[in-house]
Amino acid sequence: MVATTEFATIKKDVLDKISPNTQEKNKLQNTAELLKNNVEKTAHNMKLNGVTAKLVGSAARNTWISGTHDLDIFIMFPLTTTREELKQWGLGIAKKIAENSEYFEERYAEHPYINMKYNGFDVDIVPCFKVQSASDIRSAVDRTPFHNEYIKTNIKGLENEVLVLKQFMKGIKVYGSELKNMGFSGYLTELLVIHYGSFENIIKSACKWEPGKYIDIKSHGNVIHEEPLIVIDPTDPKRNVAAALSLDKFCIFISKCRQFIEKPDLDFFFPQFINSVIDIKKTKEYLISRKTVFLAIVFEKPDLVDDILYPQLYKMQHSVNLLLKNYDFEVINSKCWSGKETGLLLELISDNLPVLKKHHGPPVWVCDHAEDFRKKYENMPDTFSFYIENGIYIAEIPRQYSNVYNLIKEKITTCALGKNISISVKKGFRLYKNMDIFNIYDSDLTDLLKVWPDKL
Amino acid sequence: MVATTEFATIKKDVLDKISPNTQEKNKLQNTAELLKNNVEKTAHNMKLNGVTAKLVGSAARNTWISGTHDLDIFIMFPLTTTREELKQWGLGIAKKIAENSEYFEERYAEHPYINMKYNGFDVDIVPCFKVQSASDIRSAVDRTPFHNEYIKTNIKGLENEVLVLKQFMKGIKVYGSELKNMGFSGYLTELLVIHYGSFENIIKSACKWEPGKYIDIKSHGNVIHEEPLIVIDPTDPKRNVAAALSLDKFCIFISKCRQFIEKPDLDFFFPQFINSVIDIKKTKEYLISRKTVFLAIVFEKPDLVDDILYPQLYKMQHSVNLLLKNYDFEVINSKCWSGKETGLLLELISDNLPVLKKHHGPPVWVCDHAEDFRKKYENMPDTFSFYIENGIYIAEIPRQYSNVYNLIKEKITTCALGKNISISVKKGFRLYKNMDIFNIYDSDLTDLLKVWPDKL
Numbered sequence: 001m002v003a004t005t006e007f008a009t010i011k012k013d014v015l016d017k018i019s020p021n022t023q024e025k026n027k028l029q030n031t032a033e034l035l036k037n038n039v040e041k042t043a044h045n046m047k048l049n050g051v052t053a054k055l056v057g058s059a060a061r062n063t064w065i066s067g068t069h070d071l072d073i074f075i076m077f078p079l080t081t082t083r084e085e086l087k088q089w090g091l092g093i094a095k096k097i098a099e100n101s102e103y104f105e106e107r108y109a110e111h112p113y114i115n116m117k118y119n120g121f122d123v124d125i126v127p128c129f130k131v132q133s134a135s136d137i138r139s140a141v142d143r144t145p146f147h148n149e150y151i152k153t154n155i156k157g158l159e160n161e162v163l164v165l166k167q168f169m170k171g172i173k174v175y176g177s178e179l180k181n182m183g184f185s186g187y188l189t190e191l192l193v194i195h196y197g198s199f200e201n202i203i204k205s206a207c208k209w210e211p212g213k214y215i216d217i218k219s220h221g222n223v224i225h226e227e228p229l230i231v232i233d234p235t236d237p238k239r240n241v242a243a244a245l246s247l248d249k250f251c252i253f254i255s256k257c258r259q260f261i262e263k264p265d266l267d268f269f270f271p272q273f274i275n276s277v278i279d280i281k282k283t284k285e286y287l288i289s290r291k292t293v294f295l296a297i298v299f300e301k302p303d304l305v306d307d308i309l310y311p312q313l314y315k316m317q318h319s320v321n322l323l324l325k326n327y328d329f330e331v332i333n334s335k336c337w338s339g340k341e342t343g344l345l346l347e348l349i350s351d352n353l354p355v356l357k358k359h360h361g362p363p364v365w366v367c368d369h370a371e372d373f374r375k376k377y378e379n380m381p382d383t384f385s386f387y388i389e390n391g392i393y394i395a396e397i398p399r400q401y402s403n404v405y406n407l408i409k410e411k412i413t414t415c416a417l418g419k420n421i422s423i424s425v426k427k428g429f430r431l432y433k434n435m436d437i438f439n440i441y442d443s444d445l446t447d448l449l450k451v452w453p454d455k456l
Numbered sequence: 457m458v459a460t461t462e463f464a465t466i467k468k469d470v471l472d473k474i475s476p477n478t479q480e481k482n483k484l485q486n487t488a489e490l491l492k493n494n495v496e497k498t499a500h501n502m503k504l505n506g507v508t509a510k511l512v513g514s515a516a517r518n519t520w521i522s523g524t525h526d527l528d529i530f531i532m533f534p535l536t537t538t539r540e541e542l543k544q545w546g547l548g549i550a551k552k553i554a555e556n557s558e559y560f561e562e563r564y565a566e567h568p569y570i571n572m573k574y575n576g577f578d579v580d581i582v583p584c585f586k587v588q589s590a591s592d593i594r595s596a597v598d599r600t601p602f603h604n605e606y607i608k609t610n611i612k613g614l615e616n617e618v619l620v621l622k623q624f625m626k627g628i629k630v631y632g633s634e635l636k637n638m639g640f641s642g643y644l645t646e647l648l649v650i651h652y653g654s655f656e657n658i659i660k661s662a663c664k665w666e667p668g669k670y671i672d673i674k675s676h677g678n679v680i681h682e683e684p685l686i687v688i689d690p691t692d693p694k695r696n697v698a699a700a701l702s703l704d705k706f707c708i709f710i711s712k713c714r715q716f717i718e719k720p721d722l723d724f725f726f727p728q729f730i731n732s733v734i735d736i737k738k739t740k741e742y743l744i745s746r747k748t749v750f751l752a753i754v755f756e757k758p759d760l761v762d763d764i765l766y767p768q769l770y771k772m773q774h775s776v777n778l779l780l781k782n783y784d785f786e787v788i789n790s791k792c793w794s795g796k797e798t799g800l801l802l803e804l805i806s807d808n809l810p811v812l813k814k815h816h817g818p819p820v821w822v823c824d825h826a827e828d829f830r831k832k833y834e835n836m837p838d839t840f841s842f843y844i845e846n847g848i849y850i851a852e853i854p855r856q857y858s859n860v861y862n863l864i865k866e867k868i869t870t871c872a873l874g875k876n877i878s879i880s881v882k883k884g885f886r887l888y889k890n891m892d893i894f895n896i897y898d899s900d901l902t903d904l905l906k907v908w909p910d911k912l
Contacts, residue, residue: 248847251821258830290812291808292810352747363707374711387911388707388910390704391684391706391707455841
């Protein structure tokens, strides 16, 4: 077990690297104030009454890491506003603000919002309803101001613990609750700190976590959850804040906590990315040496944000794995990716199987079923052979697909691929076999291959 | 359901072909009498008192098929004889008789006996003890005279039913209880006829047989048996006459009875052997078209009778299948054979596998086991990769054998091969891959390949 002083030293070293300095803090504070004032002034000029602006997220709670320049400004409309008005007026205000930005675009969650680059910051300007309590929300974003209030009230004095925990999670690649990552969200890390009181306590406790781990700070949870980690939202007794966390990210966190306790090291927080120094030639040699079969399915990327695209990619990965398994092709690893190109990469034991397969019938003594089976297969023209083995009728019948490429070509569109990927795949796709995958020039794919199939 | 007249017609046709005629019967009768007299005279000349000769087996019960010229002459010694005397005197008498034979040899069951070719007959002369009841037997052969008496007393009038049943079983290849075949014995067919009363009744009943089918004519069975068919010996309540019958021969009989009832045909009794007309070129083309991998292991045949050799071959087949399965090579069919050459033929999905395999560890949250696993594999120099998948630690470790030939070369002698085959294989063996198996010039193997993997 690691000594307390060793923990303290490492925490100090981490904080030295990631705490924003006064200048950085002031710049963020001033920019946020300016934007809030601009929002309220613009609303006033548009003759909208009761509209206020609020800074939410880590910037508002002093739990942001130096160098991450994200600002979330919420435009809060009174409840008398209709959904249509909120959309129209909210975008109107946001676009007015964005006129002074370096770049901006409209984005979509449940409602449209504006994302812009402004004074070196990545700013989201999000319209929402100013509801009385978190149980009255009209849209998912309405919840955020409540989270903000809860954390601001309870995190005081523990901000550095959040910073250290976030950096640890970034280092071990479990931070970020976007649907691409399915890791820990910022709000979740803050709640863990409030619950456990310190970074050390979280690390020590997580070593013994099991799926179904249940944390309910306000002891008000009133719904059964099935996810690996359940952290009940202090502002909503029905909601699991960790609902998006995948089993594997949960387990990686547990595993890394144990390793950190065993041998604390700054590397957990700031891993050395060896990826970039592994050259492609070595990667290729290594992949060939595995004596497996590689297969990439590449298709046109649907025009979607990652939070819509990745669930479809994961769905495709799952369905294609299942398809291959159903036709006896053993997939040992698979990954989807989306960079310059978008696709699914599969690693198989083999791309070819015998042209026949043994179809096991009922035991001979199960009279009616056995007779049905015998009559169906014994003299079927394409039955290779018909015999009894261990008391069971066996018909050797033609295998529908003895080659995996034909299987994919003919059957992939029958898989559950997700709406947009399905459309894209139906338009066409390319198949790459074995080391031809290196002809797909995409550094995101190359990064996957450099640590294939994965590295803890 | 088949009409009674149709059954009767077929039975008549079969009997016309297989019933011995008067001349054949007389010749058998005369030869048997001559040999019995010679045995008793020779014993008398050797001053052995109380030694009698007895004709047993199908020849004695009128249940033999025309053309099968087997005679079993038992030399019955009084109980005052010792084992050593029985062996010495028995062989002495038998060899004296054999002096007039065309050819003879000493064979071994529990005791030695003489087999000879005599006047066109295949004669066994077997010494045994003349015990009072079947429960007092000193050696397995002592039981035979009791079987003989039981059948002779009970089969009267049913001999033709036995002939038809035996021919049916020969035609569908389930007749013969030698350990190579593991089918129905002559005595077993006779007991079935006594129990069911007719060939028709057996066929009809067998359609509904299930493993564990229990027949006890004298209702005196007193032991639990696990075999697929249990027919309690009327002369020994502990013994299952069908103990040597394999599950597959039992099931083939059931299946063929159903097919016969559905469409009675003389072909069941006298199948047309199409084997000999399939040419080797076509066989080879067919085997190649299966896109599987063939592999023959050929070794020097141990000098053993079939009843000792075949159990060892089957044991080898089972062990080698298990060895390959344990190393992830999927065997889809296998057969052993012994003709000019002796060996095991295997058909596989593939002869090569990736050089690595996924070794599944415990779930990450099973704390102590998970840590042991991680510490053992994560940094092992030959671990390909270490990661978490579905909450479980995965270590990609080198596969010990990625090539099946190396596996067999290095590991076959660790298999349970049976005493004599083990010695033979340790001396050396040859491996034949794919169509090289046709370089093993052995018509027994070719016959196997012509109907590969099997035909009901």
